[in-house]
Amino acid sequence: xxxxxxxxxxxxxxxxxxxxxxxxxxxxxxxxxxxxxxxxxxxxxxxxxxxxxxxxxxxxxxxxxxxxxxxxxxxxxxxxxxxxxxxxxxxxxxxxxxxxxxxxxxxxxxxxxxxxxxxxxxxxxxxxxxxxxxxxxxxxxxxxxxxxxxxxxxxxxxxxxxxxxxxxxxxxxxxxxxxxxxxxxxxxxxxxxxxxxxxxxxxxxxxxxxxxxxxxxxxxxxxxxxxxxxxxxxxxxxxxx
Amino acid sequence: xxxxxxxxxxxxxxxxxxxxxxxxxxxxxxxxxxxxxxxxxxxxxxxxxxxxxxxxxxxxxxxxxxxxxxxxxxxxxxxxxxxxxxxxxxxxxxxxxxxxxxxxxxxxxxxxxxxxxxxxxxxxxxxxxxxxxxxxxxxxxxxxxxxxxxxxxxxxxxxxxxxxxxxxxxxxxxxxxxxxxxxxxxxxxxxxxxxxxxxxxxxxxxxxxxxxxxxxxxxxxxxxxxxxxxxxxxxxxxxxxxxxxxxxxxxxxxxxxxxxxxxxxxxxxxxxxxxxxxxxxxxxxxxxxxxxxxxxxxxxxxxxxxxxxxxxxxxxxxxxxxxxxxxxxxxxxxxxxxxxxxxxxxxxxxxxxxxxxxxxxxxxxxxxxxxxxxxxxxxxxxxxxx
Numbered sequence: 001x002x003x004x005x006x007x008x009x010x011x012x013x014x015x016x017x018x019x020x021x022x023x024x025x026x027x028x029x030x031x032x033x034x035x036x037x038x039x040x041x042x043x044x045x046x047x048x049x050x051x052x053x054x055x056x057x058x059x060x061x062x063x064x065x066x067x068x069x070x071x072x073x074x075x076x077x078x079x080x081x082x083x084x085x086x087x088x089x090x091x092x093x094x095x096x097x098x099x100x101x102x103x104x105x106x107x108x109x110x111x112x113x114x115x116x117x118x119x120x121x122x123x124x125x126x127x128x129x130x131x132x133x134x135x136x137x138x139x140x141x142x143x144x145x146x147x148x149x150x151x152x153x154x155x156x157x158x159x160x161x162x163x164x165x166x167x168x169x170x171x172x173x174x175x176x177x178x179x180x181x182x183x184x185x186x187x188x189x190x191x192x193x194x195x196x197x198x199x200x201x202x203x204x205x206x207x208x209x210x211x212x213x214x215x216x217x218x219x220x221x222x223x224x225x226x227x228x229x230x231x232x233x234x235x236x237x238x239x240x241x
Numbered sequence: 242x243x244x245x246x247x248x249x250x251x252x253x254x255x256x257x258x259x260x261x262x263x264x265x266x267x268x269x270x271x272x273x274x275x276x277x278x279x280x281x282x283x284x285x286x287x288x289x290x291x292x293x294x295x296x297x298x299x300x301x302x303x304x305x306x307x308x309x310x311x312x313x314x315x316x317x318x319x320x321x322x323x324x325x326x327x328x329x330x331x332x333x334x335x336x337x338x339x340x341x342x343x344x345x346x347x348x349x350x351x352x353x354x355x356x357x358x359x360x361x362x363x364x365x366x367x368x369x370x371x372x373x374x375x376x377x378x379x380x381x382x383x384x385x386x387x388x389x390x391x392x393x394x395x396x397x398x399x400x401x402x403x404x405x406x407x408x409x410x411x412x413x414x415x416x417x418x419x420x421x422x423x424x425x426x427x428x429x430x431x432x433x434x435x436x437x438x439x440x441x442x443x444x445x446x447x448x449x450x451x452x453x454x455x456x457x458x459x460x461x462x463x464x465x466x467x468x469x470x471x472x473x474x475x476x477x478x479x480x481x482x483x484x485x486x487x488x489x490x491x492x493x494x495x496x497x498x499x500x501x502x503x504x505x506x507x508x509x510x511x512x513x514x515x516x517x518x519x520x521x522x523x524x525x526x527x528x529x530x531x532x533x534x535x536x537x538x539x540x541x542x543x544x545x546x547x548x549x550x551x552x553x554x555x556x557x558x559x560x561x562x563x564x565x566x567x568x569x570x571x572x573x574x575x576x577x578x579x580x581x582x583x584x585x586x587x588x589x590x591x592x593x594x595x596x597x598x599x600x601x602x603x604x605x606x607x608x609x610x611x612x613x614x615x616x617x618x619x620x621x622x623x624x625x626x627x
Contacts, residue, residue, distance in 0.1 A: 096530075
């Protein structure tokens, strides 16, 4: 069964108005479990909107989003929250860590919402921080971490619930080349190890080059959908900033 | 959870401090006034228990404390009251202020009460003598003092005190009741009458008068029925039944409690609005955080709960500090007035717990609107916020 299936998906703002914007305009797409794909396209092509629709953060104007075979059309807010909580992990461009929590507490947060028991929570948070090689910074607040470290914390947070789908919106948008490479490296490792689906919205051709499939959007529609052999990663060994 | 909330509050130290301080001021006022009210309630309760033991009959226009110094009636009225069926004893009495120029006092004033001792033993039995003895029939120049008044006058059993220029031998001192009888000096009717004539020289001497008649009732008789009967059968009198006495005394505390409610209301409005304001600001500042939490799986109830808890913590904090400072003020003020034998404040569990609960509930209620706002934010839109 496909992990994500989109059927005639559309998101239209100010529908019927002269200012009508068709942010996503009839997209059909199928993503298998364990894929590592990039969604690219010029700004305003509907990348982020599409990602939000797949992640059930936003509801489509028409069409369907199936997550692991479940049609999300017509689900209420509570049911959508449940899908986000159980099936999806989010990584954002500006990290979105809670400033009052340290790395460990940020990572553990989704498990709190999942009502996982305390000791189990802590074990999994340690594990997740280990996966992104940040065990030594678990007590640091976001303000004490570098950009690359913050994004690794955010990835650990997205992975801790063991979601079937990780959605990343410009995850390297605020990082330099070395850290961008490292983040992609971490994501690819995790993709290999845990077989979770990664969908990464990016406008960085280098990032797209490291993925196995590139979906290009233009004006809310799929312009091209190509599979490729991913480029090899050679991140510099310079210490991260 | 609580840790996160405290850290969020700490993140905006100045604002949190100001909001909490606003509540502290209101709760401080509430606590201090609560202490005052508790003390008044004590006195009212004690006054009730004394004044509702008998029916008071005063000249038309007189009050509970007797006819005052210018209103009185002749002793023949005592017999008229005595003749009313259901009346057990009609006791001639005279009420006089201990100081001719007593200023405002909280609760009952310092009062000399002259009673016909041969007939008032039933009434006097209600008083509990701490030291010495009670008054007996035929005592002259003797006084039975309430505990506060005894302290104020520096009286000792066996010693003498000066009441309106006359020396009285102290035969007994009453147990403290924290209420009206504490400030009373009981003497014989005849002694009180002499003081009364001395204070009011224009009244023809020798004509036996009384400013108040206390009537007790036969066992099994309804005092309200007896009171009605007295007012119907005896002319020119005002009859204050136990029920009415209670009503009159309650009015003292009623006014005071109205003030107390006023302060509570102001605290409610001011404190409530400042909490609402702070919380609305927190919600708009943290819109993005809320969006993030929703994205990673927090449902609307969780967000609602977080914000409600935060505002009730602000309320609780303000309540605890305000109550603590208020309590401290009460203790210091009580200590300062101790040397004057005045207790202005009382501390009851209600004075301590009431304001804290009030503040916490206030905080929670004030948080409802901002919390609802936070929980209803749409995840995508809040994430887009900067």
